Amino acid sequence: MTMDIKIVDVASRAGVSPATVSRVLNNTANVNAKTKEKVMEVIRELGYLPNAAAKNLRSQKTMTIGVIVPEINNSYYAEIIKGIENKAYAQKYKVIICDTGNNKEKELDFLNLLINRTVDSMILVTPQLSEEELARIVDMNYSIGIVGRYVGNGKVPCVFTDNVKFSKEVVRHLVERGHKEIVFLSGYADAIDSFERLEGYMKALREHHLPFLPELIENGDFNERGGYEAMKRLLDKKVSFSAVYAANDEMALGVYKACREFNIAIPGQIAVVGVDNDRISRYITPKLSTVSQPKIRMGRAIVDKILHQLEHDSLKEEDRVLVLESELIVRESSDIRL
């Protein structure tokens, strides 16, 4: 064990009381300039750093926020985390992470860090919890923030992109390229993102006076494999279609794989569009059209809101919800006139 240096050590060496050292350290009251100088000198000399646990206990703050993501090794979440960490660090906060691996148990367990005061606030990225479950936490006056979905509760800051809006844009783009039979490849059927993207898809169809054909909807799981299998089921069904809108790039990769296997040309025979602007979308052949979301900015933004709320104990409703713009990036996989 290291023999750590404590505030009393600094105090006695500087010939003052611990209270004074604390005052110098935190600039929390006037201290004679000379005394202050002496104390600071001793602090430097001994390389003193205040014990975190003691500080946390007394101040009832930890300067730490927790982040819960489904999968940390997925560029979408990794970038959001980067945004969160960078902003947090700039505000002197630390970040504890939890990779749930889509395990709701772990998500719930991790929320205990909020209750036992390990963290001051918790950011949930596309949580599995329902609105009611979130509400219960907030009602106990714990601070949480959500990334990736809208939350009705008037106290929960949230940051996300408008799934409905960009989905409509994707469909419009495909329609403009002459497509009339467009498949929608959903993610988890119960995920809010899937739902909203489907909603945008349907609204766009209506706006363009195209019929909604239920057989053109298939469920995946947001993973490559799910996209691959969904695509094979579609091909088996022998329904006719000329374009696929996959709820994310991962599933679009699955579509690519299936097409390669069945010798279907992209975009010659089938156009493909994904969502997320995963790095791979730019490198794969043909380059994948996709929707880019400002992931790092989303991370930074939620931290902003949470810390504002923590410090001011409130947030105006118009500041609570932030809808960030997403952008349709048309690349080779859909850029062809039918």
Next chain:
Amino acid sequence: MTMDIKIVDVASRAGVSPATVSRVLNNTANVNAKTKEKVMEVIRELGYLPNAAAKNLRSQKTMTIGVIVPEINNSYYAEIIKGIENKAYAQKYKVIICDTGNNKEKELDFLNLLINRTVDSMILVTPQLSEEELARIVDMNYSIGIVGRYVGNGKVPCVFTDNVKFSKEVVRHLVERGHKEIVFLSGYADAIDSFERLEGYMKALREHHLPFLPELIENGDFNERGGYEAMKRLLDKKVSFSAVYAANDEMALGVYKACREFNIAIPGQIAVVGVDNDRISRYITPKLSTVSQPKIRMGRAIVDKILHQLEHDSLKEEDRVLVLESELIVRESSDIRL
């Protein structure tokens, strides 16, 4: 503010002293079965969780480890973090992360969390710090672990793959395919990985009785752009070569880009091999030959060693260092006879 439940609340409600509640909670001494049952019931009833700061302060432990990586949104580091987080969680530890963005200042600053006892241990992934700097920390009896490079100091657990060994394998593979003039694209010239990969490259040349030509070495920065520019410099120099061994996949992507621009066929005119088995390497055309490292396992392994050392206050030398096997994956970009 929530009115948190404290141990005294549980105690009074159960008609016992806080000491007894603590004993029940931590199984640290005999408690009458009946009393114990009653206490546990009250704990469940009130949903009591012990305040973390108080616990940390008294027990001088935080059950938290810090992780410092250069870039969290880079699949290589993200996977290592995943391994760390998963293993840590299984052992009831939390993980605080730091994304330095290759900023040594931030790396040093973050190490203070070790000194102020925010974390029990710190894992550095390919740190910028020198052996001496690391030694200084360890000599003050702080616990650290290293991923991605060997450390001489007899107290620092480290986990890595043998750069020299797999570099020799890469060169052997290229030589077997008939290449004699092989470029080595280094990462940061001062990074340990660059150095060791270069060493392996040189040793392999010697073993195969090939001359070492300094003009075939170029420096990059481990990023795509660096690889791209290095490749252009090489082409400018008009030296002759038929293969490129890039110190990581990122730089190999840069090589791809340069080749596309100059209409050089891969692998027809130039073979390319990278390192890391980045997800993209499998999706890009032509598929990139690369070296895969067991990233998640590396993360899990370092946590194992650190916690063992924390608990037993020692580690046998043979347990301190772990060299994991890497695997050369030959794909299209190099799989052709010259």
Next chain:
DNA sequence: CTGCATTGAGAAATCGATTTCAAGCATTGT
């Protein structure tokens, strides 16, 4: 039935900071 070991549980000390309370001293105004 006495003496000694064992079990069970409370009172109080402790971890290392911050903050309140009170007081000493100097300065200013009348």
Next chain:
DNA sequence: ACAATGCTTGAAATCGATTTCTCAATGCAG
């Protein structure tokens, strides 16, 4: 010259758990 005010500072309380110390009650052997 004396009260009032402001500036510094230290002593002690506090945050909420864990752990040591102590002692009462019980069990068991002789």
